[in-house]
Amino acid sequence: MAKLKTMTGKKKIWAAATFLVLLHAVIVFAGFVAPSNPVSQNRDLPFAPPTYPHFIDSQGHFHLRPFIYPWVSRPQSLYDYEESRDREYPIHFLVKGPEYKVAGLFSAHTHLFGVAAPAQIFLAGSDNYGRDQFSRILYGGRISLAAGLLATLISLSLGLLLGTISGFYGRWIDESLMRTAELFLVLPWLYLLLAVRAFLPLHISPLQTFFLLVAVIGSVGWARPARLVRGVVLSAKTRKYAVASRGFGASNAYILRRHVLPHTYGVLLTQAALLVPQYVIAEVTLSFLGLGLSEPLPSWGNLLANLQQYNVLVSFWWMFAPALALVVFSLGYLAVADAFLKRLQSTTV
């Protein structure tokens, strides 16, 4: 029975992890998956709705290969579009399209899918400059995810370092570190973000903003992982084998490396899976409030910030698409975190 249970637990982790890896692959290879350049504008197609794939053309003929009709704006109207049915544009896979960079080095032209040149495919509609939102979500995901992952790395490194020091050396170091951690836990999260963001200058280059933002988000969240790591270290250093190896004359560094730190990996992994979506949301929140990354660099936060305009919120439902991407990602991470947590509990009890 117990064996069966761990098997399904393992399977769950694998399923969730595969899902996450796929999502990340899509984001990493955004240039390949995205049909258009995220910053190229179509001034005559602002707020165009998503293009629908068709199988049956205007004459009633069936096509096995799906095709699209491009949007054209109705004469004398703003943001009002109809499909131009003169010509079908079949959707092809692995097509030549706008240039992009792979890993920032090689330039490539092949895209996963696309349509012939004058037409453009908008899977998630277009924004106020007529930029393809699907492509922007993919490219924005790179930035939002990178922010989330890097900030998590900072939080966990700080947490591991301070938590280990606190738990291993104890006494006044432990006391003062844990009191500081309590301070960070008791101050409201949004306040901390705003306050720490506030001491950064408002007008700096996008790249600087990105790294500062990551540093802010990451350093604000060190307290919880530090406390958890401290707990694990406290229990691990009093285990009999740790005490025995100290009796044999092992150094602190050896005991830490060999007997204490391996116990923290489970906690760290679980925390990572919980923190990444939280920090992505932190980036989204700050960018939404206008304190994070700004145009033309797409991020999920400033894509969502379009919704602050009343008419966008009301009229163009596809502008919610970045939120969907965010939700799907969080779902993947939380599933992994859940599975980790269950395993952690079943191994420690």
Add this chain to the structure above:
Amino acid sequence: MKYLRRRLAHGIMLLIGASVLCFLFTDLAPGSFFDEIKLNPQISPETVAALRAHYGLDQPTPVRYVRWVESVFRGEWGYSFAYNSPVRSLLMVRARNTLLLTGVATLLVWMIAVPLGIWIADHPGGWSDRLGMGSTAVLLSVPELVLALGFLCLAVRTHALPVGGMVSVGFDQFGQWSKLRDLLTHLIIPVLTLILAGLPVLLRHVRSSMAEVMKAPFIDAARAHGVSNARLLFRYALPAAANPLISLFGFSVGGLLSGSLLVEVVTGWPGLGPLLLEATMSRDLYVVVGVAMSSTVFMILGNLLADAMLVAVDPRVRMQ
């Protein structure tokens, strides 16, 4: 009693530490409220310097901190540059609005989560368990921001609910009942957002702590003695499962002033959230510190409340 006194002392220490930390953060911020004025060519640099001196911004941080503490004891809590008034009167109005919102939301969340969690824990593995866990998993991954935006969009599209603010235009002329109704309809969107954001966490905790207790041998024994299911759940299992929930309740109370900041900003509720954002942007120093400190006071009070309740409820805690 000694335990509680120690917790209280600890809370006060935490409060002092938090205020110092707040001051350090605001001190590190480049620029001040009067930087904008400096750009105005009609105002001479001497005037700006005089203004800074008037508000004590030219003093070093420790001096400003001591002055701020004095003003807290005078009941002013510092001075807002933007509103040109003491911070306390400013905060009181906003805090009242925030408390109305979070109070209603927190009450509703607890009233829904506890019975629902108990019911789900009573049917482990059943359809309610699977449905509950599935839907909370989805809800957990939808951020508040998205929930609030979605509800706003729905409200505007259906014209069913008013959007933004706390009351409609001309509220003062309304009668008693239409005043209440107006307020309630304005509450729906932010409250619904807060409920959906808070419910999954609480529901999962209630379920897991109840399910843990339901596995205990004494429950089987009571069942074998023929104790009815309702009595078993509420009289035997719930008290045994209460401790983590009491801690959570303290946390809920603690979050009354800080849990809704973002939702308030997005839905336009005139509480502490928009005030904090605005004050941060314009470097209205003492307002920022005031909002953060009042939230912190609540957080500490909530923790103390939980400690006191645990002492009152659990003899094991009293023994320590």
